[in-house]
Structure formats: C-alpha cells, structure tokens
Amino acid sequence: RRSGRDQLRVDGLCACSPRLPHLLTTGDKWHHTASGPSAGKMRGPTPGVKARAPVSGFLFLLEDLFIYLFFFVSDLLPALDGDTKTMTFLQEVVDILMAYIVESFDRETKVIDFHYPNELLQLNNWELQDEPATLDDILISCRATLKYAIKTAHPRYFNQLSTGLDMVGLAADWLTSTANTNMFTYEVAPVFVLLEYVTLKKMREIIGWSDGRGDGIFSPGGAISNMYAMLLARFKMFPEVKEKGMSSVPKLVAFTSEHSHFSIKKGAAALGIGTESVICIKGFVPFFVSATAGTTVYGAFDPLIAISDICKKYNVWFHVDGAWGGSLLMSRRHRWKLDGVERANSVTWNPHKMMSVPLQCSALLVREEGLMQSCNQMHACYLFQQDKHYDLSYDTGDKALQCGRHVDIFKLWLMWRAKGTIGFEAQIDKCLELSEYLYNKIKDREGYQMVFDGKPQHTNVCFWYLPPGIRYMEDKEEKKKRLHKVAPVIKARMMEYGTTMVSYQPQGDKVNFFRMVISNPAATFEDIDFLIEEIERLGHDL
Template sequence: MQFLLEVVEILTNYVRKTFDRSTKVLDFHHPHQLLEGMEGFNLELSDQPESLEQILVDCRDTLKYGVRTGHPRFFNQLSTGLDIVGLVGEWLTSTANTNMFTYEIAPVFVLMEQLTLKKMREIVGWPEGEGDGIFSPGGAISNMYSVMIARYKYFPEVKTKGMAAAPRLVLFTSEHSHYSIKKASAALGFGTENLILLKTDERGRVIPADLEAKVIEGYVPMFVNATAGTTVYGAFDPINEIADICEKYNMWLHVDGAWGGGLLMSRKHRHKLNGVERANSVTWNPHKMMGVPLQCSAILVRERGLLQGCNSMCAGYLFQQDKQYDVAYDTGDKAIQCGRHVDIFKFWLMWKAKVGILRRFLSALITNVVPIFSYQPQHTNVCFWYLPPSLRGLPDGEERRERLHKVAPKIKAMMMESGTTMVGYQPQGEKVNFFRMVISNPAATRSDIDFLIEEIERFGNDL
C-alpha cells in the first residue's frame, strides 16, 4: 500500500507540473540516448526482479522523458489536454480491470455504454430508440467498422464466402480524408485501387459534383466517406449534398466525425455537420475535441442489427443464450475484438460532471481563439507557413519552394531540442511543408498561442 501511495504522489506531482507554464513540454532525447541508459534510466529488461524503490524511479523517469500532451503549449496532435475528471475515470477503470464483452463481467460499464451511445445517436439526430453502436480502439477502427457494416448490408454472403461473392466494389472518399479509409480498403480486401479519391475545393471540402461524375458503369459504388473535420485543414465536407447522391445511387454514407464530431455538442457550431442525421454510420471520437483521455472512439450505426449480424460468431463459452439475464446486454459479439477495454467510464463521468461546460468550451474555442489569425479556419486547425527573413525578398520559384520546404522541419527539430512547445508540420498535395497548429486543449490561452509564434520566429530567424 505504501508503494501505491508513493506512485499516486508521483502522478499528482506530474499533473500539477503539466499545467505549469514554467515547465517544458518535453525533455527531448534521441532514441539512441534513451536506449543507452542515460542518467541511469534503463529500458532494458533484466533477468532478476528489481526493488520497489527502483520501480518508483522508473515511474518518475518514464514521465520525465515523455511528452506532456496536457501542457497548454502542446499544439502537436488532435488529442490533447489533461482533464482531471477523465483522468480519475481512467484510474478507476484500471482498478476495476474488467472486460467489456459480457454483462456478467462488466454490468455497470455495459449499461453506461449503451445509455451513452443512445444519447450520442440522439444528438446525431436519429429517431429515439433507433440505431446501434459500440466503442472501439480508435477512429481508424471505427471507420473500418463502417466499411465492414456497409459491405455486410449490401452483400451479407461475403461474411461466409469472402470477396469472391461480391462484384467489383468501389469506395469514395476525399483526397484530404484520414488515411484510415485507405487502410480499411486494403485490410478488408477491396484494394486501394478501388478507393476513389474525390477532388476538394480551395478550403479542402469535397466537391459533390466530382462524386457523381466518378460513379461510373462497370463498378458497383457501395460506400462514401464524408469527413467532418479533416486531419490537416479541419475541413467539413457538405454532408447534405453528398447524401443526395448517396440516396440516388443507393450508396452507404459514412461520416467520419472523429475530429469534428464534438461540434454536435455545440449549438453554435453544429451546423457544420448539417445533414449528419442522413448518414448510415458516424465515427465520433470524444478523445479529441471533447478532451476525454485516450482512447475513446464510437462507431454509431443508424440501422439496428447490422453490427451484430456482421460480426457475430456466437462463441459458446462467452455468449451462452440460456443465461439467467437478458443476453442482449452481452455486447461483445458485436465487436471485432474479443478483449475490449472499458473506454466508457471516463467519458460517462465527464459527461455527468461537465456537459454544459463542454458545450460552452467547444463554442468558445472556435469563436474566441481562432479569429486572432488573419483568416477564418473551419475548425481549430490553423495552417500556416513561416517565411524566414532570408526568403522574404526571394522571388517565387523553385529555389524559394525548395528552401521553404526545409524551414518547418528545421524549426521543429530546434523546438523539440528546446522542449518549450510543440507543433506539427506536413506537406499537402502540391504544397511544401507548413505548420499545422491544433487548438483543442481547454488550458491553452491566447498567450500560449503567442508564445508558439514567438518561438517559431526565434528559431527561424537565422535560417
């Protein structure tokens, strides 16, 4: 018990420092430095057990050399922030250490999941009592579920006979969509060549006319993914217009709201997902905009029974039909996993504690923080180039592009060495490397954003 108390003290000290702007976001070391056991931090596994005192040191060092993703100056990923209520939920979940496959082993958690998923479907706009859903290991798996379920809906014999039982099927998604759609195409046997990328406008939104133009003879159009909050630009595809085309050609409409789904909780900004109620399935990740600790992703399905029919294998040692309670609560056979982590409790706890606060935060984040920039992004992704003084007088051309392409990686390297803040960068299509700052931490303020810009200027001034 004393060991546990000391670990709790380590954790609470870490949480306290996470919100302290005088601390670093990270204490960066290259992989070889950590592997060589610098400063006594040894990652190698020994043949003999070590003392609890050494285990405590290992706990401290693991946190010391990790990244403080909850730090107000961490702008690197879509999942960020450190919510205390959610953290408590995660601790309790780990203490319970149970599995989500049956009611008998996780009675309270199973009911929490069903009630929360019901609420989420109502917020999407589906009629009360309709639909189904399940929490999955992340948005990529939720998106994969959507493709699996769509295939089962149209060609159920594929479950037993394989892809040979189906015609040549094609899927559609934005050229800016998350790579998980491409990964699902490969993993589920469609083939990446049968995933057709749709053109986007200047703001990164799918052009519906391009979708209709690409529904051609010789292929069976089955599935369209519309993105609500793209990973890089934060763009929202026009769901209603895409839904019209899906209904015309009898295609499954999935909305990947992994990043932007949280805006359904905002009365002011949910209009960006207008038409989502027409979708056949929706991915929604509370571990992104809503700040729930990783992992917490839901796949929501409008038609009840498809999840069960698609994935059920009726394992007799788990899902006995003669149990002395309602076996409809044994939800595990709807999942592609057997062992399934309890992702619901931290979300349920946060919902109870702060649903009104979450709504106000989501509205304020976009309304009050983003407009400090010279353009109006659709979400809290802010993409920009930094032009060092040495490039400002250089005429636009290949030399300028080549040099600009190297600026963001160099600044990022210096930023990580310094450890004061973190921001991501990437190319996109024909565009050279640019910074993508993501604002989703409720602890971040305008001064933290100013600090990031100042650090970029400091590191890039002499490039």
C-alpha cells in the same frame, strides 16, 4: 514528521536509493517497535526518546525505504500481509503522478525534455531482465518514464489532435484500470455495459436519429470505427460475403474525399477490397461513401447534405468520419457544419479529441439496429449462452470484431456527468475561439502566409512562416525550396528548447507548413501570443 499513515520519517540520504526526500516539518519523538521491516510500525511520540536533529534537512519514511529497497512485486497483494506494502507502494506512485500532473500545467516547465533516441537509450536502463527488480527500481522507472514523456497536458502543447488532461477523466481511467474487466458481456461488466448503452443512445440523439434509436460501439480508435462502417456497408449490400468471402461478390469500390483520413484505405486493405478500390472506377459496384467532417490537416467539412442525396439516390451506404469534427455537434454555435449528419448510415466520433477524454475513446454510431450483430456475431457458446437469466441484448461482445474489449466508456460518461453537455459546449467553443484569434493575428502579419484562403472551419490553422532571409526572394523556385526546410528546423528547435510543439507537413504540391490545432482546454490567448513570438524567435535567422 507524523503522516496519515503514522510512520516515522528519518533524516539522511540513502546512497543506494534515489527516492525523493521528504522535508522535516516537526520535532515529534518516535521509536521503532517492530521486530522486522515487514512488520514495522512506528509508535510515538515516546517520553525520553528524542528525534535526531536533521543533518540534510530531508527525511525519509523508513518503513517505505525498507519496502522499496528490499521488497519486490511478489510482496504486494495478493501476498499474505501484503496490504500495507501495497498501500505504501501505490501511494508513492500516486505522489509521482500528482507531481507530474501539477508540473504539466506549469508554463515555466518544458513541454518536452528532448533527447535523441540513442541518447535516451543510454540515460536509463530500459532493458528487460530475467530477475525481478526491486520496488525501488520500479519507482525509478516510473519517474524516468515521466521525466522524458511529452507533457501533452501542457498549455503550449499543440502538436496533435488529442491534447490536454481532464482530471475527472483521469480519475475515471484509474477506476477503469482498477476494475480491470472486459466489455463483452453484462455478466462481467454490468455497470460499464449499461453506461455504454445510455451514452451511445445520447450520442445518437445528438446526431439527430429519432429517439436515439440505432446501434453503436466504442472501438480502439477512429481507424477501427471507420473500418467497422465499411464492414457493415459491405454486409448490408452483400450479406453472403460473411460466409463465402470476397469471391462471392462483384468488384467493390468505395468513394471518399481527397483529404480523407488514410484509415479509409487501410480499412479497404484489411477487408480485402484493396486500396486501389478507394477511387471511382466505371463498371464496379459502389457500396460505401465516406464523407469527412473535419479533415486531419485542413479541418475541412465535406458537404454532407449533397453527398447524402447522391447516396440515397443510388442506395449506397453513407458514412461520416467525424473522428475530428464530430464533437462540434455538442456546440450550438458550430454544429451547423455537420448539417446532414442525421442522414448518415454510420458516424465515427472520437471524444478523445475535441472533448479531451483521455485516450482512447472512439465511438461508431450506426443507424440500423441489429445490423452489427448480424454482421459480426459468431455465436461463441462459451461466452454468449442463450439461456442466461438476464436480457441478452446487453451482451455486446458478439457484435464486436474484438473479443477482449477495453472499458473506454467510463471516462466519457463520468466527464459528461461532471461537465454536462453545456460544459463540453463551452470547452469546444473556447478552442474554436482561440483558433480564430490565431488566424486573425497572423493572416495579415508580416512573415506569415496562409495555406488556403478564408477562415478555417475547425481549429486547424495552416500557415507558412517566412523568415526575413527568404521573405523577399524573387526566385520563386528557390524560395519554395528553402521554405520547405523552415518548418522542420523550427520544430526541431522547439523540441530542443522544450518550449512548445506544433505539427507541420507538406500537402500535395504545397511545401512544409505549420498545422496548428487547438484542442487543449488549458490553452489561453496568451499561449497563442507566445507561440507566434516563439516561431519568430526560433526562425528569424533561417
């Protein structure tokens, strides 16, 4: 059939290429006028040259077929005359991606085509070789990768805090990769640096800092943002540590809540403070308090106002880890849960969670302007020349721990333009409404038991499912022992059937329970109903 690229589609299946066939849709007449496949152009229709009738009902794009079977990445741009092959190849990749995207939102498809690791290793050739693969092999690898990938955009995928797939965010990610630049100077990323500047300012305004003043940076995830905050707190109290190291300062301790993210201890380990110092010990110098706005398991919010009062009294850095719960600041209905965040010295906020920005997108917001620069700058003269012809405050690289820094801002900025603040608010409110719906449905339902009393503060709904076989057991220890095994088995069955995915874990003295989190804008009340029924179906015989 005639395509937008004016090329021939011929019928038949090529035994050496598993490329997806295209349906014959017209009887146009075509002939080949090129001397070779690399220059091949199909002209038509031509009088007297009749197209063959389809045998299989499927047609291949002949020129594409030559490109895929007999050409390599070295034949694509920047190769001479590589533009046509490049456009053809990338269009095929886009077709693969589009088919996967559409399938991901189809509730009739599996969330996962699960295979055990040893099986998956045998299903495809994943090994790296010395010789280059053909473009056909590359396309096969693309399809295989997506075939066995988890469909995180699927409306019934609830396994992680980061779910869903936003189309504008995806487009922005494609554009970012195409631009393929670095965030360290305005010189090499002028638009992206400016977008980071205006977006961070807007986020600081939402936190409640006067006129959006302060500083900040997008980092490779909430763990790094939290470590940045700890680094700044130490430098603020003991600036000499930058040059003289930990031997120049007293033994430091950091305070955080029992259910805080493990990245607080990781940051202490990386900075030489030590994980044992993330506790309360008399005689040591407290320098950092990390309050959590939305804990990973329970979705709980620490009392920020009370904590900030103590930090102010003792002149200790007050950090709010809002990686999970920070996005509730976008909601007029729910932002009260972060009352007191405006008193923080620093805030971690991950738009790649509740705001569904494609991974990764994490910001550290800092109230004191210039502190990041003082703490981290190393004056690398080959990048940060002081006699450039523009405002050097837009060269952000010297305040970052990284040198090379990925452009994470454009996804968030473009989505914000597309949705507006009210669009994000509606999305967040919907997810919290779905979690309340789930909580109300199971809190008094036979066979379910909530892990903690009271309505959840975030979209985390934590519960046990008790199958009929253990529901009425009188031996509490035996009941607890058997209940511990229920969630893992149901989760395994979910993955093997591919119908849905929900996380589980133990917590303290509590045996394994389901932790349902909702951040996927595609989820509906019907999907919540399906989840409940599926848990009961998969676990009734346990």
